[in-house]
Amino acid sequence: MWDQVRQALSHSMTKMLSQLASLLPGIVALIVALLVSALFAWVLAAAVRRSLASIEFDRRVAQWGYPGLAEWSPEKSPTLLAARIVGWTVMLIGFLIGMSGFDGTLTSELVARLFAYLPNVLAALVVLAAGSIIARFLARSVLIGAVNMNLQYARLLSAGVKWLVTVLAVTIAIDHLGIGGGIIRLAFGIMFGGIVLALALAVGLGSKELVSRSLDREVSKTSGQNVQEPVGHL
């Protein structure tokens, strides 16, 4: 009987050791992948940091109309933020490559799913970036146009346009990521409709007098200047 117990123990020990041994190359591969990716991440991050610093990226970001980005960035430097994003992305890719070295069904499937999801993430990022640029461009157009039309609520209009476009872009991005499903669309529909309704009510009821005063002023200004003023520009 003791022989049988010993045999069973030795069998399970061998089985466990062989399983451990079969995992070992995967672990080593993961460590090597992490080390190599850390090296790559460090080199790439340094290159990105140096090249962005040479074009004065921090100043340009503020110039392009994103001064708030510095607040979110480590040490208030968008250059450092970009370098760290690049570094951690390389590390993540290295980790995924290392995980695939285990050759287990679960890890392979996980890696395959993650890679299959990457295009969605990229598309969402592109949508967000494009939405942000378009929102800023339109907001600036509306602001300048409204000021040139002498509208007192120019800033309000501009902010309204900016947030409408931003909300639209965020909704599209979330939809791309497949988060929330129909709820997001429904929420967006309700919110967008609500904003439009609120604006319509504000203009139609709440700001009726303000709008009519403003329009009256515009009309009298335009007609008055055309009739009375001997002003020529060219």
Add this chain to the structure above:
Amino acid sequence: MELDAISQPELEQLERLGGADVVVGILGPQHGQDGVAAAAMVRETLAPLSKVARAVVVCNNGTQSQPSVTPEPAGENGIPAVFTCNLPAPGAADTPQQNISQAYRSVFAVAGKLGVRACGVVASQPQEVTRQWIYHLIQPVLELGFDLVAPRYSRQKMEGLLNRSILSPLHRALYGEQLQNPVGPDFGLSGRLLQQILGQSSEPRHGGATNLLASTASTAASGGFQVCESHLGLRTQPPTDWTNLSSLLAEVLGPVFVEMERQAALWQRIRGSKPLPRFGCTESLSEDSGTVDVHRMVESFQLGTQNLLEVWGLLLPPTTLLELRKLARLPPEQLRMPDDLWARIVYDFALGHRLRIISRDHLLRSITPLYLGWIASYAREMETAGPVEVESRIERLSRAYETNKPYLVSRWRWPDRFSP
């Protein structure tokens, strides 16, 4: 160049014509002259000028159906034979500035094809197209050897404000030539200058086709051509469309800033300015009528200062923004825009346009409240002033542009060092 606008039969006639001495463009959709009447007028105008055998009149009144390129019979005593050529009427969707620019291209193309000695273009309002105008634009070219005849108009103190505040002083500071109207729209050109302009227009360029109105005077200055001014008389201003003032500013200033960029190597070497020879007689003006509502302009300026500082902050240095804030806080009757401040604002906008710091359209439109602020300040100052005071006021402004030119040159050469 734009020969596409000319119909095939007229092109063939031009081919057969081979060459001409003078081309006169009479532009503007309502100049009230059909081709035949314009040809008769030009024939009479050119008769006293020596050595003009053949002339072509290009009109853009859209009378395509009329017989074209038909010679007005040459008379005796050296009266020239005059041919007409009609361009299609300007498109309704285009702005007046675009229409004139396109018509200019067609006239220059015809003149270039015919190898003329002189080309005159009258693009002002209809009532101004007179024999004297054409004569004063062509005669200095044909008989006195000038390459460019720029117009000089008699105008009331509140007319030509964009010219007074930006175009004329900027041209003077950049190119060293004191022109009242550097962007015309009425010009006389020699064949030599015309060929130079046509040559550079055919070169591939960034930013689309050359705007001939903006580039004519600067090309003459850069090529060392002989430039003069002719007094043309009174020029009636079209009524101001206040709702589209920003579009007008964008259309006029955009090509001027593009041209400034193109000629940067030249104007950075020029210092000071010189007056140019002038011909013709000045016309005395009647008293100014009507009043200017300065409050509206001050309101626009203040509104701009409240809302557009974040846009201007990308173009203007902090000291300028501070001064603008101070000005905006003043009561309307005390608003005075200092000349140095205004000159630097214009220079900073030109630099911003070159660097594309923000969309060029946004940049050009965002100058509108500042321009209205300048008009308000100028109108207050000149409320009771006579023509002499007005001229000396503009002279002071032009000198401020010249004095501040080193600022522009420094910023142009090292924009990052001076970045706001």
